[in-house]
Amino acid sequence: MDYVINAENQKLGRLASQIAVILQGKQSPNYDPRLAGTDKIIIKNASKLVVTGKKAEQKIYYHHTGYMGHLRERSFKQLFARSPAAVLRRAVFNMLPKNRLRAKRLKRLVIQD
Numbered sequence: 001m002d003y004v005i006n007a008e009n010q011k012l013g014r015l016a017s018q019i020a021v022i023l024q025g026k027q028s029p030n031y032d033p034r035l036a037g038t039d040k041i042i043i044k045n046a047s048k049l050v051v052t053g054k055k056a057e058q059k060i061y062y063h064h065t066g067y068m069g070h071l072r073e074r075s076f077k078q079l080f081a082r083s084p085a086a087v088l089r090r091a092v093f094n095m096l097p098k099n100r101l102r103a104k105r106l107k108r109l110v111i112q113d
Helices: 012-024 076-082 084-095 102-106
Strands: 002-006 040-044 060-064 071-075 109-111
Touching (some): 071 076, 076 084, 084 102
Parallel strands (some): 002 040, 040 109
8 A cells, every 4th residue: 555645844753753653554454573574665755844842953863984083973954955765764764673674664655845
């Protein structure tokens, strides 16, 4: 089943947790935790997501290049300005169970700005 979700004026964390539940297949009556599921999600207006409080300035995303001392950091505001889809995809990625099915489930997420 295909789900189309409008992300306009929705909170980032609440939307990401709803998406994670659907991608796992828990909304389906034939849910099986060992299967990746079949539901596909299309997100529209990802650039109009909302975060509350001071998260835009205080939330930091870290990335290590692999070299000594090369820990890179970006604030939410910088990353969201560059790619709103990356912010939402990362939030959903971290909310999915950490197992072999995570990559397969994430492939069924399509984000449109």
